[in-house]
Amino acid sequence: xxxxxxxxxxxxxxxxxLPLGVILIFLIIFESKGGPFYFQxxxxxxxxxxxxxxxxxMYRDSNEGSQITIGNSDPRITKMGRFIRRxxxxxxxxxxxVIKGDMSIVGPRPEVPFFVEKYTQEQRKILKVxxxxxxxxxxxxxxxxxxxxxxxxxxKAYIEExxxxxxxxxxxxxxxxxxxxDLKIIxxxxxxxxxxxxx
Numbered sequence: 001x002x003x004x005x006x007x008x009x010x011x012x013x014x015x016x017x018l019p020l021g022v023i024l025i026f027l028i029i030f031e032s033k034g035g036p037f038y039f040q041x042x043x044x045x046x047x048x049x050x051x052x053x054x055x056x057x058m059y060r061d062s063n064e065g066s067q068i069t070i071g072n073s074d075p076r077i078t079k080m081g082r083f084i085r086r087x088x089x090x091x092x093x094x095x096x097x098v099i100k101g102d103m104s105i106v107g108p109r110p111e112v113p114f115f116v117e118k119y120t121q122e123q124r125k126i127l128k129v130x131x132x133x134x135x136x137x138x139x140x141x142x143x144x145x146x147x148x149x150x151x152x153x154x155x156k157a158y159i160e161e162x163x164x165x166x167x168x169x170x171x172x173x174x175x176x177x178x179x180x181x182d183l184k185i186i187x188x189x190x191x192x193x194x195x196x197x198x199x
Contacts, residue, residue: 001179002104002177002179002182003104005105005179005182006098006099006104006105007098007099009105009186010095010096010098010099010105011099013092013095014092014095014096014099017092017095020089021092021093024036024055024080024084024089025055027080028055028056028078028080028081031078031079031080032059032060032078032080033059033060034056034059034060034061035056036055036056037053037054037055037056037093038053038054038055038056038057038058039051039052039053039054040052040054040112041112041113042110042111042112042131043110043111043112043113043116043127043131044102044103044110044127044130044131045127045128045129045130045131046127046128047116047127049113050097050102050103050110051102052094052097052102052103052110053093053094053096053097054090054091054093054094055084055089055090055092055093056081056090057077057078057080057081057082057084057085057090058074058076058077058078058081059076059078062076068145068148068154068155068158074145074149085145087193088193091133094133095133098133101130102130102131103130103131103132103133104129104130104131104132104133105132105133105134105182105186106132106133106134106135106173106181106182106185106186107129107130107131107132107133107135107173108126108129108131108132108135108137108167108170108173108174109131109132109133109134109135109137109138109166110131111163115158115159115163118159118163119167123164123167125174126167126170126171126174129174129177134185134186134189135169135170135173135185136169136170136172136173136185137165137166137167137169137170138189139185139188139189139192140165140166140169141162141165141166142192144162147162148162173185
């Protein structure tokens with residue numbers, strides 16, 4: 001049922017988003033050199049690596065050597081990038097990842113190998129489920145980049161404070177990964193994005 005829901009909703013959302021997606025592609029290419037998409041290796045189900053797809057929000061080659069983004073004031077982010085990040089539009093290409101089977105709509109957010117290597121044996125249990133576009137941690141840390149921007153050492157703050165808290169929230173999902181639970185998280189995420197856009 002979960003996989004059927006993933007494919008059904010992702011196909012509808014991708015089709016509805018396509019006209020806006022085409023416009024974003026042209027705007028991204030027009031503003032800065034490089035392709036419209038950004039691919040980053042993430043750790044998926046059972047530790048399998050896959051390429052997560054996003055709309056490119058940074059200048060070409062500017063993300064090398066960094067695992068986290070520090071607020072919208074990060075100089076690597078383009079003007080268009082700030083806009084699409086504000087409304088989470090950069091995340092929409094991940095519905096392609098869902099259709100491909102790399103991800104689910106709801107599930108623990110996939111991390112880069114650098115951070116997964118720091119997981120404890122208990123924390124690695126989240127790799128037993130397909131990663132998702134949204135989860136409780138995504139809702140709780142909706143403004144994660146802004147939080148990191150205030151930290152003296154953002155990467156240390158992420159590893160020692162935010163990452164453990166997010167993994168703990170993932171355990172809440174793992175305790176009851178039901179159809180109704182997924183619908184609840186999808187609804188809460190939609191409300192969060194709509195609430196943000198009205199500010």
